[in-house]
Amino acid sequence: QVQLVESGGGLVQPGGSLRLSCAASGFTFSSYAMSWVRQAPGKGLEWVSAINTDGRTSYADSVKGRFTISRDNAKNTLYLQMNSLKPEDTAVYYCTKVGSSAKGQGTQVTVSS
Numbered sequence: 145q146v147q148l149v150e151s152g153g154g155l156v157q158p159g160g161s162l163r164l165s166c167a168a169s170g171f172t173f174s175s176y177a178m179s180w181v182r183q184a185p186g187k188g189l190e191w192v193s194a195i196n197t198d199g200r201t202s203y204a205d206s207v208k209g210r211f212t213i214s215r216d217n218a219k220n221t222l223y224l225q226m227n228s229l230k231p232e233d234t235a236v237y238y239c240t241k242v243g244s245s246a247k248g249q250g251t252q253v254t255v256s257s
Contacts, residue, residue: 146170146246148239153251160229164251166222166239174217177242180224182235183250190235193224194242207233229255 152164164180179194193203193213201213212225222239236250 146241146244148241148246148248150237150239150248150251153237153253155254155256156229157257158230158255160255161225161227162229162253164224164226164237164239164253166224166248168220168222168239168241171241173215173220178215178222179240179242180213180222180237181240181247182233182237182253184232184235187235189238192237195222226253229253231255 147169149167150164152162154162156162175197177194177196180192181189182192183189191204192207193201193211195201195213195215203211210228214223234253234255236252238247238250240247
């Protein structure tokens with residue numbers, strides 16, 4: 145079955161950086177578009193970024209220019225490089241297989257001084 149395991153979250157000061165990883169298994173990773181979504185406290189899920197099988201990327205306006213999504217098909221791993229972090233980026237971040245409701249347990253990102 146689809147398994148997604150996120151890691152790399154933590155507490156960081158405003159302006160700092162974090163790199164999230166998502167280890168995928170149970171499906172042919174290279175054949176699927178993948179995305180990151182997040183859920184801030186008391187709010188619904190928000191789409192953050194996606195990457196197609198050919199490497200094309202897309203971003204929410206709120207993170208464009210600050211976040212970079214990438215994938216390593218040899219390692220079945222999805223990444224999200226987050227720079228210039230803001231307090232409003234505080235959320236639990238999940239990776240998802242596009243077209244599926246499956247997501248992992250998430251990784252907490254807290255941006256605070």
